[in-house]
Amino acid sequence: xxxxxxxxxxxxxxxxxxxxxxxxxxxxxxxxxxxxxxxxxxxxxxxxxxxxxxxxxxxxxxxxxxxxxxxxxxxxxxxxxxxxxxxxxxxxxxxxxxxxxxxxxxxxxxxxxxxxxxxxxxxxxxxxxxxxxxxxxxxxxxxxxxxxxxxxxxxxxxxxxxxxxxxxxxxxxxxxxxxxxxxxxxxxxxxxxxxxxxxxxxxxxxxxxxxxxxxxxxxxxxxxxxxxxxxxxxxxxxxxxxxxxxxxxxxxxxxxxxxxxxxxxxxxxxxxxxxxxxxxxxxxxxxxxxxxxxxxxxxxxxxxxxxxxxxxxxxxxxxxxxxxxxxxxxxxxxxxxxxxxxxxxxxxxxxxxxxxxxxxxxxxxxxxxxxxxxxxxxxxxxxxxxxxxxxxxxxxxxxxxxxxxxxxxxxxxxxxxxxxxxxxxxxxxxxxxxxxxxxxxxxxxxxxxxxxxxxxxxxxxxxxxxxxxxxxxxxxxxxxxxxxxxxxxxxxxxxxxxxxxxxxxxxxxxxxxxxxxxxxxxxxxxxxxxxxxxxxxxxxxxxxxxxxxxxxxxxxxxxxxxxx
Numbered sequence: 140x141x142x143x144x145x146x147x148x149x150x151x152x153x154x155x156x157x158x159x160x161x162x163x164x165x166x167x168x169x170x171x172x173x174x175x176x177x178x179x180x181x182x183x184x185x186x187x188x189x190x191x192x193x194x195x196x197x198x199x200x201x202x203x204x205x206x207x208x209x210x211x212x213x214x215x216x217x218x219x220x221x222x223x224x225x226x227x228x229x230x231x232x233x234x235x236x237x238x239x240x241x242x243x244x245x246x247x248x249x250x251x252x253x254x255x256x257x258x259x260x261x262x263x264x265x266x267x268x269x270x271x272x273x274x275x276x277x278x279x280x281x282x283x284x285x286x287x288x289x290x291x292x293x294x295x296x297x298x299x300x301x302x303x304x305x306x307x308x309x310x311x312x313x314x315x316x317x318x319x320x321x322x323x324x325x326x327x328x329x330x331x332x333x334x335x336x337x338x339x340x341x342x343x344x345x346x347x348x349x350x351x352x353x354x355x356x357x358x359x360x361x362x363x364x365x366x367x368x369x370x371x372x373x374x375x376x377x378x379x380x381x382x383x384x385x386x387x388x389x390x391x392x393x394x395x396x397x398x399x400x401x402x403x404x405x406x407x408x409x410x411x412x413x414x415x416x417x418x419x420x421x422x423x424x425x426x427x428x429x430x431x432x433x434x435x436x437x438x439x440x441x442x443x444x445x446x447x448x449x450x451x452x453x454x455x456x457x458x459x460x461x462x463x464x465x466x467x468x469x470x471x472x473x474x475x476x477x478x479x480x481x482x483x484x485x486x487x488x489x490x491x492x493x494x495x496x497x498x499x500x501x502x503x504x505x506x507x508x509x510x511x512x513x514x515x516x517x518x519x520x521x522x523x524x525x526x527x528x529x530x531x532x533x534x535x536x537x538x539x540x541x542x543x544x545x546x547x548x549x550x551x552x553x554x555x556x557x558x559x560x561x562x563x564x565x566x567x568x569x570x571x572x573x574x575x576x577x578x579x580x581x582x583x584x585x586x587x588x589x590x591x592x593x594x595x596x597x598x599x600x601x602x603x604x605x606x607x608x609x610x611x612x613x614x615x616x617x618x619x620x621x622x623x624x625x626x627x628x629x630x631x632x633x634x635x636x637x638x639x640x641x642x643x644x645x646x647x648x649x650x651x652x653x654x655x656x657x658x659x660x661x662x663x664x665x666x667x668x669x670x671x672x673x674x675x676x677x678x679x680x681x682x683x684x685x686x687x688x689x690x691x692x693x694x695x696x697x698x699x700x701x702x703x
Contacts, residue, residue, distance in 0.1 A: 141433075141593035142641040144686030149633040151688040153363035156308045156356075160317060162341040170299070171202030172518055173318060173344035174209045174511075175306050175357055177216035179282065179504050180350035180490030182289040184511030185209050186234050189296025191519045199297075201522045203345075207298040209290070210319070210342065212305040212694050214623070216290030217283035219352070219678060221380055221465040221703040222504055223413050223425060225250065225392060228278045230508035231285075235292070240278055245285030247417045250274045252391035256451070258398040258412075263451050270574060271500035271552060274392050279415045279423070281382075282504060283700040301342075303695035306357050309364070310341060315528065316485035318343040319357060324693055328627050345527050346518050350489040350511060353468045354680030356691050358492035367478035373494060374476070374560070374589050375684040376410065376469040377439045379651050380425035382417065382702050385459035389416035394501070399445045400428070404562035407433045407592065412446050413501065414455060421462075421702075422455060427501075429471065430589040430684045431560050435645035436598035440466070444610040448603055456609065464611070464619040465703045466651040468680040469503065470494040474546075474553035475586075481540055482533040487514045495545055499552040499570070506545045513539040551578035557586035589684040594645045613653040620677050621699030622652075624692060630673040631696075634687035642686060643667045649685060652677045 160167075172188060174181035185207050192199045192206055199206060213219040231238055231246075240249045253274050256263040294300055307322040319342050325335035349358045354375070362368050393414040400408040409429035417423050426443035446452060469491075470476055476494040481487065489495075490507030497503070517536035521527040540546055554573050559566030561584075572580055605612040611619075632654065634646070640662065646655040652675045661668035676689075677698045683689045 140641060141595045142639045143591065143593050144642055144645070145588070145590040147635045147638050147642060147686055149635065149686070149688040151633040153360045156360045157311050157364050158308050158320060160310045160312055160341055160343065167341040167343055169203065169205065170208040170342065170344045171206040172346045172348065173342055174207070174348045174350060175319065176351040176355070177209050177211035177286060177290055177300070178220055178350060178352045178490060178507065179286065180507040180511040181209055181348065182216065182286055182293055182511070183230065183234060183508040184348055184350065184489065184515045185293040185298040186289060186296060187512045187515035188518065189293060189298055191515065192297060198519055198522060205299050208301060208342065208344070209293065209298055210301045210304045210306050210321070212691050213302065213697060214695055214699055215287060215302050216300070217286035218699050219697055220283045220286050221467040221700055222282040223415060223423060223501060224280050224282045224504050225274050225277050225415055225501070226280050227502060227505040230505050230512060233512065244288035245281045246278050247281065248279040250277045250279065250392050254391055254393055256393065256395045258395045258449065260398050263395070269570070271497070272394055279392070279417055281417065281702045283703050305691035305694040307339060307691060309357055309360050310343065311364070314484060315530070316347050316361065316483060318347055322691060322694060326629055328629060330629050346521070346533070347486040348489055348514050349486055349492050350507070351492050353470055353491040354683045354689060355492040356689070358488055361483060361486060361488070362478050365483045367480055369479055371478055372475050372586060372588055373470055373472040374586065375430045375681070376427050376471045376498065377430055377466065377649070377679065377681045378425050378427040378469055379439045379443045379466045380423065380464070380703055381443070381461050382463040383422050383424060383456055383459045384420055384462050385422050385456060388419045389414065389422050389455060391416070399442055402563040405433060406597070407431055407560060407562070408437065409559040409566070427469065429559070430468070430681060431587070431592045433592065433594055434597035435594045435641050436596065436600050436648055438602065438648040440613055440616065440651040441600070441602040444605070445602055447609055461611065461619065463700070463702050464616040465698060465700050466677060466679040468684060469498070470496050471498045471556050473498065473556060474549045475557065481537045484530045485528065487533055487536050489514050495549065497548055497552055498556040509543060509545050510540060513543060553578060554581055554584040557584040560586045590686050594641050596641050596644055613651060617652045617675055617677060621701070622675070622677055622697060623699055624674045624676065624696040626674045628693050628696070630671060631690045631692040632671055632673050632676060632682060632687065633690065634669065634671065634682065636669045636671070637666050638669060639665060640667045643669045645685060646682065646687070649681055651679060
């Protein structure tokens, strides 16, 4: 029996997270420009605005006593960042011309060789690399390490960093975003005030830049409140990643498709694996799966474990050890997942919060950085024009994006990922057509959101048993993420806890951190109960794609990524 996740919406209203300012001036923080999220978009924007401020004293005066602030819900910049990541270096080089692999923190290797394989259970057939996946000259980076370094550069240029601070609500006054209300700290499981209680604070800004990354809470609230998704359909991928210390250096970038995914149309399984060299003694390995899949028994975490048992991977990992693990969603809708406008009065959307990812090329970090840079330049222009708070002041950002490689690249591949929702054969036909015509054909491939695609209990899957050496269970992996969520804080996850078994099983298998559990003796009237182990959550965002809603936990909670 197939079930639509969308038929069981979470107990969540975006309108509850939009409030009017109430704090008097002496009880709030006033800043010039507020960046929500210390990821590649927010930090690139803060660095670029700091550079512009250093070049123009008048702009510095207009930005005020605290010209730039960056709110980050993790322990520090980079704590919640995870990506492959094989990055186009252009935007980073534009900010830091001296950046180089092996010298800039977090930048490991320049790609000099690459290969694509079609995998079967017992073998690997080499394929010609599609143009989008050619990575020669790109850089393999640890995005968490790179962000920590970029955060230091932003501070040197005048940015005020606010770590362990979650943005919970949007402050809106007279139809304009004027900042955010941060979350309380020190509440118990039922919301009661503990001895360590600290109330949230209003952070007011002339301009707010929303760059929280994938499945951003504030971005979602703004998109809903300002009705920005009228013609937008977003789908998501889930990537599970490990970093290994290895005995033999890897000299090339590897991408795969095929096994252990199934190509039957009824399964709607889309994805593949990457293996990237990180210097002489480490490799980054991950598996990405589209969250519009149908079979509730699919588990991205366990697919990665299964993939590592292949002889190709054993040859790379033999004698090595796992040193890091994590998971994150990726916006996959491309152009069709973008909001109708990239700004609202008082605020801009950047990076993954807008949806700037090219899934055909597996690229998003460079677009996040570029959008942050363009946001900073548009904001500086608005201040110099006289009134950055007017309803039309930020239109320049939209135009800058449309004139940039961000828009042009996404336009050319806009139909490739959506086509695979209709099956591997259909997607395989659309991919070369779109590539050959540089996106001119087909005009548009229509597709559905992940929650609007039915799920059923299929299987059985042949996932390997964890051995603690090559393959690992979910709970030991959560430990490897450095997760530091306080056990007795209120749950930040919103789901219906009485749902059809197929949906409950889908959530249980989907989550890489074992947050959701089916209560076996609970079946009644065709439904089962779902237990939520919220402290396990690593904030990957998958539940928001598949019928639930992730909101920010207490600031400082979640994973502590260091080399992902």
